[in-house]
Amino acid sequence: MKKFLGIPAGLGxxxxxxxxxxTMQWDWSSHKSPPHQPIAFSHxxxxxxxxxxxxxxxxxxxxxxFAGIPPVEKCMSCHKNVKTESPxxxxxxxxxxxxxxxxxxxxxxxxxxxxxFFSHKRHVKKGITCQQCHGLVQYMDEVRxxxxxxxxxxxxxxxxxxxxxxxxxxxQ
Amino acid sequence: xxxxxxxxxxxxxxxxLLLRYLLVITLLIHVPYMAxxxxxxxxxxxxxxxxxxxxxxxxxxxxRLAYDLMxxxxxxxxxxxxxxxxxxxxxWMIYGQxxxxxxxxxxxxxxxxxxxxxxxxxxxxxxxxxxxxxxxNRIVNLxxxxxxxxxxxxxxxxxxxxxxxxxxxxxxxxxxxxxxTLTSFNIIWKHLFFVMSGFAMAGCxxxxxFFDSSRRKPVMDPAYMKIAKxxxxxxxxxxxxxxxVLGFFYMVTTPILAMSTEVYSVAIAALIVLFxxxxxxxxxxxxxxxxxxxxxxxxxxxxxxxxxxxDQMTLVNATKEHSAxxxxxxxxxxxxxxxxxxxxGTDALKIDLAxxxxxxxxxxxxxxxxxxxxxxxxxxxxLPKYAGxxxxxxxxIQSPSxxxxxxxxxxxxxxxxxxxxxxxxxxxxxxxxxxxxxxxGSGH
Numbered sequence: 001m002k003k004f005l006g007i008p009a010g011l012g013x014x015x016x017x018x019x020x021x022x023t024m025q026w027d028w029s030s031h032k033s034p035p036h037q038p039i040a041f042s043h044x045x046x047x048x049x050x051x052x053x054x055x056x057x058x059x060x061x062x063x064x065x066f067a068g069i070p071p072v073e074k075c076m077s078c079h080k081n082v083k084t085e086s087p088x089x090x091x092x093x094x095x096x097x098x099x100x101x102x103x104x105x106x107x108x109x110x111x112x113x114x115x116x117f118f119s120h121k122r123h124v125k126k127g128i129t130c131q132q133c134h135g136l137v138q139y140m141d142e143v144r145x146x147x148x149x150x151x152x153x154x155x156x157x158x159x160x161x162x163x164x165x166x167x168x169x170x171x172q
Numbered sequence: 173x174x175x176x177x178x179x180x181x182x183x184x185x186x187x188x189l190l191l192r193y194l195l196v197i198t199l200l201i202h203v204p205y206m207a208x209x210x211x212x213x214x215x216x217x218x219x220x221x222x223x224x225x226x227x228x229x230x231x232x233x234x235x236r237l238a239y240d241l242m243x244x245x246x247x248x249x250x251x252x253x254x255x256x257x258x259x260x261x262x263x264w265m266i267y268g269q270x271x272x273x274x275x276x277x278x279x280x281x282x283x284x285x286x287x288x289x290x291x292x293x294x295x296x297x298x299x300x301x302x303x304x305x306x307x308x309n310r311i312v313n314l315x316x317x318x319x320x321x322x323x324x325x326x327x328x329x330x331x332x333x334x335x336x337x338x339x340x341x342x343x344x345x346x347x348x349x350x351x352x353t354l355t356s357f358n359i360i361w362k363h364l365f366f367v368m369s370g371f372a373m374a375g376c377x378x379x380x381x382f383f384d385s386s387r388r389k390p391v392m393d394p395a396y397m398k399i400a401k402x403x404x405x406x407x408x409x410x411x412x413x414x415x416x417v418l419g420f421f422y423m424v425t426t427p428i429l430a431m432s433t434e435v436y437s438v439a440i441a442a443l444i445v446l447f448x449x450x451x452x453x454x455x456x457x458x459x460x461x462x463x464x465x466x467x468x469x470x471x472x473x474x475x476x477x478x479x480x481x482x483d484q485m486t487l488v489n490a491t492k493e494h495s496a497x498x499x500x501x502x503x504x505x506x507x508x509x510x511x512x513x514x515x516x517g518t519d520a521l522k523i524d525l526a527x528x529x530x531x532x533x534x535x536x537x538x539x540x541x542x543x544x545x546x547x548x549x550x551x552x553x554x555l556p557k558y559a560g561x562x563x564x565x566x567x568x569i570q571s572p573s574x575x576x577x578x579x580x581x582x583x584x585x586x587x588x589x590x591x592x593x594x595x596x597x598x599x600x601x602x603x604x605x606x607x608x609x610x611x612x613g614s615g616h
Contacts, residue, residue, distance in 0.1 A: 006454050014447040017416040018440055024423060025436035032428045048500055050583040051574075078547045078580065082538050135341065136493035139500060146429060146493070147342045156346045 034144035035105035039091050047138035054130050054137075062124040069104055072096050107143050108134070117172045132157075176279050180272050184502035188495055191270050192484055198266060199480035202259035204373060204473050206289075207366055209256065210324050211374030212245035213296045214367075215407065217317040224314070233399050235303070235312070240400070242300035244377045252293040260286045260331070270487070271338060274494050275345040278334035278353060285330030292323035325367070332366060333359040335483070339430040339490040361422040368418055369476070372411025376449075376472050378404030379456065379465035401462040408468065409453045412446050415475075419443075430486040438485065442478040445471055507584075511570060514589040523590070528598025531591045539582070548579055555599060565596045 046052050055061055060068035076096050083089045095102050110116045123133075130137065135146025147153055158165050183191070219238040246252050264282050271279065299320050302313040333354040337343070340358070382392075382400055392400075419439060423431075449471045452464045488495075539547035558565040569592045572582035587595075596602075 004454075004458070006458075007451055010447065010450045010454065013413070014416065014443060014450065017420065018443050020420060021423075021436055021440050021443060025433060025440075028428070028431050028436065029433050032431070033433075044496065044500075051581045053581075056580060078539075081546045132345070136497055139493040139496035144429060148428075153342060153346075156343070160346060 034142055035107060037105055037142070038103055039088050040142075041088075042141045043137050043143060044139055044141050061120050061130070064121055065119045067120045072100075072102055107145050108149060110149055115171050117170060126161075126163075128161075176268055177273055180268050182502060182505070183269050183272055183498055184506075185499045187502075188270065188498065191266055192488065195263075195266050195270075195484050195487070196477075196480045198259050198262050199483060200473075200477050201255060202263065203366075203480065204476040205251070205255035206328065207370035207476070208373040208377050209245040209252070209293065209296065209370075210321075210328060210367060211370030211372070211407075211411075212241040212377065213299070213317070213324060214321050215371070215374050215403075216241040216245070217299075217314070217321050220312050220314060220317065224312075233396055236396065237400055237403060238312075239300070239303040240382070241374065241378070242296065242303065244374070244381050246293065246297045246300055249297070252297065256293055257286070257290055260289065263335075267335065267338060271491065271494065272498060274341075274491075276338055276341075277344060277346075277348050278337040281330055281350055281353070282334040285327050285334060288323050288327030288330060290327075292320055292327050295320035295323060328366060329359070329363050330354065332363050336362050339486045340427045341429070341490055341494065342427060356425075358422070358425040358427075361418055361425055365415065365418040365422055365479075368411050368414050369472075369479075370411075372408045372415065372449075373472055373476075375404045375406070375408025375411060375453075376465075376469045379408070379462060380469035382465070383462040384465040384469075397462070398460075401456070405453050405456045405462075408472075409450070409457065412450050412453065415446060416443055426486060427490065430490040432485065432489050435482060435485050435489070438478055438482045442475050442482070445475050445478065449475070511589065523597050524594050525598050527591060528594035528596070531587060531595040532598060535585055535587060536595065548582060549576060551599070558600060562596060562600055562602060565600065566593055569596060 046057070047054065057070040057074060058067040059070070060066060072092065072095050075092055079089050079092060084093070092102075110118055124130075133147050133149075135144075137143060154170065155165055157163075158169075163169075216238040219234045219241070223234040223238070264286070267282070268279060295316055299313060299316040302316060333356070336356070336359045337353060343353075378400055382404070383397075419442070423436075423439060449468050452468050452471070456463055456468075540549075540551050542551050544550050558568075569585065570589070571584060574581040585592075
């Protein structure tokens with residue numbers, strides 16, 4: 001029977017890879033998949049169907065380092081009247097009545113330990129569209145991160161557009 | 173991509189769904205054959221090289237196996253065209269439709285790869301022609317064999333690289349330098365995976381095409397049969413054992429947004445099929461007679477089917493927003509042509525003030541009140557601008573645009589032309605009698 005020892009060895013080998021693949025699946029669904037949000041807000045409805053400009057809600061994008069997330073008040077300026085029968089809008093109205101901020105889950109984040117200074121204003125003023133970094137958000141129901149925001153990706157775009165690639169341009 | 177777009181038509185939702193199935197079918201026809209052609213040609217060249225270096229040619233076995241391998245890779249003129257070139261042209265069309273009007277930078281590299289592959293297949297065919305059946309007294313053109321293997325490897329690398337780039341929208345617009353574009357670990361692992369699956373396919377091809385009981389068997393002497401069986405099974409075994417490793421590295425380097433839970437499940441299913449092939453090959457190697465030729469061959473094609481499904485799913489994930497954009501544009505075109513068709517039948521419309529009032533109360537009043545700012549402006553401030561301009565109001569409601577920066581833009585309401593005309597008549601206090609029959613008329 002010695003000559004059949006290879007089969008259990010093969011089972012171990014392929015089993016090990018099955019375990020690795022399963023771990024990768026678990027890692028993706030728990031750490032790398034797009035975050036779920038407190039309400040089922042759809043960028044597609046607001047930016048494509050209704051046709052709102054990005055800066056209608058993210059009004060700091062061309063004025064500040066951060067683009068900003070609109071306060072519940074901004075949502076309610078329309079949704080006091082629009083779609084009030086929808087359960088998701090009722091959740092929103094709940095936050096408004098309780099005077100609670102919406103706890104959105106962050107989609108894009110530059111890791112702080114790399115001491116990166118990034119300014120939205122500078123990029124918007126230069127004419128970089130929101131989509132060039134954030135992807136086609138106006139067609140997303142649930143927002144996911146399209147660009148890695150890793151250094152190689154930033155540098156690639158800086159080189160293509162003739163922007164400075166000096167370390168101190170971004171790292172301070 | 174701009175050049176390419178003019179040959180394509182703008183796809184809609186059903187069209188995109190059809191493309192998904194077409195992609196898997198075309199990949200299933202093309203990739204197993206192409207992988208086998210690369211694997212068989214490389215192995216044939218290797219055997220001829222080994223044979224050449226032997227000082228004493230006691231048996232013509234290796235040369236004969238080298239020839240028989242090329243008979244699997246390019247059996248005649250039809251097979252390379254049918255399984256190699258035609259599906260490649262179809263793939264180019266499928267990807268071109270799928271990524272219509274995207275900024276993807278490798279659509280133009282794809283045909284360059286196809287030409288290199290065509291040259292490679294032609295060289296392989298000519299290389300086969302330099303070998304005599306039986307492997308005796310032959311003058312094998314090794315340079316031609318090396319050219320065939322080289323061009324096939326380069327051509328498949330360019331095509332695979334172009335396709336792998338499709339699933340990385342982050343870098344679509346980044347660079348147009350082909351060398352930089354095709355330098356990526358993701359592409360290298362995928363291409364290695366392809367080549368290794370080609371060796372597995374060549375090994376299983378030997379077991380199937382030489383020994384399967386349902387096929388007409390050539391007369392073989394036992395010594396040749398033993399060599400062919402052992403070479404085939406050992407080669408297939410090496411391929412099958414290395415594929416999980418390459419699959420792991422390929423998955424690690426694939427962009428996160430191309431992945432999903434289901435994609436990993438497909439990879440695990442492929443792993444299970446590979447294990448079954450491993451067991452069968454192990455039994456073949458342990459026994460003196462060749463067996464399971466057809467079964468291992470079919471199971472390996474199943475692995476190719478699963479990798480095809482994998483490629484299709486990652487592309488669906490990566491191009492989710494781009495496809496949503498194409499669908500949304502198709503819907504806008506459809507809505508526009510519907511409105512134009514309605515306009516043609518305007519004469520038959522009976523404008524109805526009661527209907528207009530009903531539409532105002534159920535649709536418009538969400539955002540508009542007469543004397544109060546809601547989402548949109550109070551109507552008693554904007555309606556005076558439309559006094560006597562009934563047609564202008566109708567066309568504004570049909571396709572609203574942003575007028576006052578104080579307010580959000582008005583979305584196009586989901587109402588038909590009769591409802592729009594009725595609500596405009598209701599708002600302007602028009603007498604429907606003056607509006608009927610004349611295609612809307614001016615109201616005066």
